[in-house]
Amino acid sequence: MAAWRSGFLDLLPAAALIADLGCGPGRDLAVFTHAGMAAVGIDLSEQMLRLAQAAGGRTAAGDIRRPPLKPAAFHGLWSNAALLHVPRPEVASTLRAWRSLLRNGGVLSLSTSLGDSEGWEAAPYRGDYPPPVPLRRWFVHHDRDDLLNIIEQAGFALLAVQEEQRRMTWLQVRAVATWIQ
Numbered sequence: 001m002a003a004w005r006s007g008f009l010d011l012l013p014a015a016a017l018i019a020d021l022g023c024g025p026g027r028d029l030a031v032f033t034h035a036g037m038a039a040v041g042i043d044l045s046e047q048m049l050r051l052a053q054a055a056g057g058r059t060a061a062g063d064i065r066r067p068p069l070k071p072a073a074f075h076g077l078w079s080n081a082a083l084l085h086v087p088r089p090e091v092a093s094t095l096r097a098w099r100s101l102l103r104n105g106g107v108l109s110l111s112t113s114l115g116d117s118e119g120w121e122a123a124p125y126r127g128d129y130p131p132p133v134p135l136r137r138w139f140v141h142h143d144r145d146d147l148l149n150i151i152e153q154a155g156f157a158l159l160a161v162q163e164e165q166r167r168m169t170w171l172q173v174r175a176v177a178t179w180i181q
């Protein structure tokens, strides 16, 4: 993760404007901020935003399917383990919305899970898992080639694609914004 994140930062200018889409508790947002970037984290969860702020990040509440951010303003978009919660019919429009936030030549770094299923899955976060009340999240796992095609159709050229095994198979994609539809 650290090497993948550094590779993203290396492609950006100093003090770049970065959005962390689905920032969660702000681990990556804090790294971007401490690296001197103008980073903002977007999340729907108020609790996650509070954690991200406590970690030193600047945040805004919003839906990553239509981020409440200025179009064509960003040098970089980072999204780790968040697109996997966007329902499949909304993935292409979400990627187009992300493309619209980037300047031409801006960089997208995306990490999401591979597979073919979509549905509720137990969230094994708590120490006392399984908890008395089931915790569930909506997961959408992607076919590698289908997702890469959607990313390209949204206006990106692929720079790097890699897979990593961590409980699930993760697809990490780095892509550059090429054209606006």
Ligand SMILES: C[S@@+](CC[C@H](N)C(=O)[O-])C[C@H]1O[C@@H](n2cnc3c(N)ncnc32)[C@H](O)[C@@H]1O
Residues within 6 Å of the ligand: 021, 022, 023, 024, 025, 026, 027, 042, 043, 044, 045, 048, 062, 063, 064, 065, 079, 080, 081, 082, 085, 086
């Ligand atoms: C698995 S966590 C990943 C958090 C962080 N990126 C990380 O790597 O630790 C997924 C995050 O996406 C957020 N999320 C899911 N769907 C979202 C949506 N439609 N809009 C904004 N945030 C969303 C969740 O609230 C959660 O914080």
